Amino acid sequence: MIEDLHSGVAGRLRADAQRYTPNRRAIVEILEATERPLTIVEMLGSRRLAQSSLYRNLAVLEAAKVVHRVTSTDGFARFELAEDLTDDHHHHLICARCGAVADFTVSPALERTLEEAMGRVEAVTGFRPEHHRLDLVGVCATCG
Amino acid sequence: MIEDLHSGVAGRLRADAQRYTPNRRAIVEILEATERPLTIVEMLGSRRLAQSSLYRNLAVLEAAKVVHRVTSTDGFARFELAEDLTDDHHHHLICARCGAVADFTVSPALERTLEEAMGRVEAVTGFRPEHHRLDLVGVCATCG
């Protein structure tokens, strides 16, 4: 199933007329190996890769819907693999103190309710929802 | 009830050993008059106020839990009055194209379910949730 991931990534890049270069594969592997969204600095620590190349490749991967940008309370962008590539729908615990982000999941029943709510929003407003973002903001174990 | 708002703000600032200055009151009034979170630029357009003073006062107001910072997809910070000051619990529609943010509400039943989920998270993880953030990300009427 690991190769499934990479062939999925390659497919999405191809659809965007983009190549699956070694740097891009390295980024995907870094994100694959973690359980939470990573910042630029965290990703740079893992492998030798120019900061600008990282930013540029993340932009390409984001446009191809391979990675997803996660926004926290600090000024640092964080990235994770797209949920529909990893079959791992989850939500985020965001620390209001330090900005750390961790993953968590909720019950299928709650997810179903959320999906229903999204459908209703589309019917009432002119807004067409693509996905939902349920984050819990609070204080993490370290800062607490 | 308008005065209730200002006395509530004054109280929270006092608790933080901060004054309720004219600039701070102006900021609260600007936010009170709108139905969606505002960016720095939008707030500057309303009244004559130095950019640095706006940033500094927003930091003070945020620390006193008078205003709340809303994060969108573009790089612009947005601010709204704290929900527990206005008795107006709502969520956000975030446009993935232009970053515009609008407010919306969901059913009380869904809210109750969300609160229950939050309680469960605290029991399982070391994370102590303060509030939840349910955003729908999609394409707004203008960009659609």
Place this chain on the structure above:
DNA sequence: CTCAGTGCAAAGGATTTGCATGCCG
């Protein structure tokens, strides 16, 4: 050969801070 990807360094832009001044308490 061509053209996208890469790395380095410089630029960009939202946000923050230093400092002198003014005003509230």
Place this chain on the structure above:
DNA sequence: CGGCATGCAAATCCTTTGCACTGAG
């Protein structure tokens, strides 16, 4: 009077961009 708020301008810092080089097809 003392200290905080204010405004202006300069500095910060994450992020983006210009440019020359390299490598894959």
